[in-house]
Amino acid sequence: MSAALQDRLQTASTEFQKLQNDLAGAVEARQRLEAQLSENELVKQEFAQLKDSNTVYKLIGPVLVKQDHAEAKSNVETRLEFIRGEIKRVEAQLKDLEEKSESKKMELVEIQTTLQQQLASPQATATAVA
Template identity: 35%
Template sequence: MSSTKAPVPPTQAEIQQIQDQLIKARDAFQVHETELQKLSASRSKLLTQLNENEMVKKEFDLLESEAKIYKLNGPVLFKQTKEEAENTITSRLDIINNNLKTIETNFKDIEKKAMEQRNKIFEYQNKIRSLTAPPPPQAQ
C-alpha cells in the first residue's frame, strides 16, 4: 500500500505575494510600453526631418555654385554661400542620423525589457492559475 500525500493547498499569503509580483510586472510593462510609444513618436518626427533635409540637399545639388541662397532667421533673410548652406544641411543630417541611431538602440533595449516583463506576467498568471485551480479528482 503506497501512501500518496495530498498536495498542500497554498496559503492566501502565498497567492497574494504572487499577485503582488504580477502587479509590479504589469506596471513595469506599462511603463516600458509608454516609453516605446514616446520613442516611436520621436523616431517618426526625426524621419520626417531627415526626409525634408535630404530633399533640401538634393535641391542644393541642382543649384549652380554662384546661386544666391538666403537663410530665414526669425523675420530676417540672411544671404549665405552655397557652401555654407550645404555644410549646414550636412551637419543637420549627421545630427538627425545620430539621434535616430540612439533612438533605435534605446527602442531595442526597452523592447527587450518589455518582453521580459511580459514573460514574467505570463509566468505569474500561470502560477496563480495552478495554485487556485481545483485539485484533480483522486483515483481510487
C-alpha cells in the first residue's frame, strides 16, 4: 500500500511541478502583453498630438515608408484590440492553471498525510507491543 501511495505522490508531484512551470510561463506572457499594451497606448497618445502636416513613417525591414495618418492610427487601434484580447485569454488561462495547481496541491497534501499516517501506524503498534 505504501509503495502505491509513494508512486501516486511522485506522479502528483511531477504534475504539480508541470502546472507551476505552465503558470510561470503564463505570467511571463501576461507581463509581455502588458508591456506591449503600454507601448502601443503611448504610440496612440503620440498620434493624438500629431497634426495633419506631420509625416508618419513605418519601418518595413531596413526601410522607412511613408504612411497615411488614418492607416497608422487604425493599425495601432487594431493592435491594441488584439493585445487586449490576448490579455483576456491569458488571464483566463492563468485562472484555470491556478485552480488546477491549487487542486493538485491539495491532492499532494492528502497523499502526504495518508502516507505519514501509514508510516506512523506500524511504529505505534510496535511500541505498544514492546
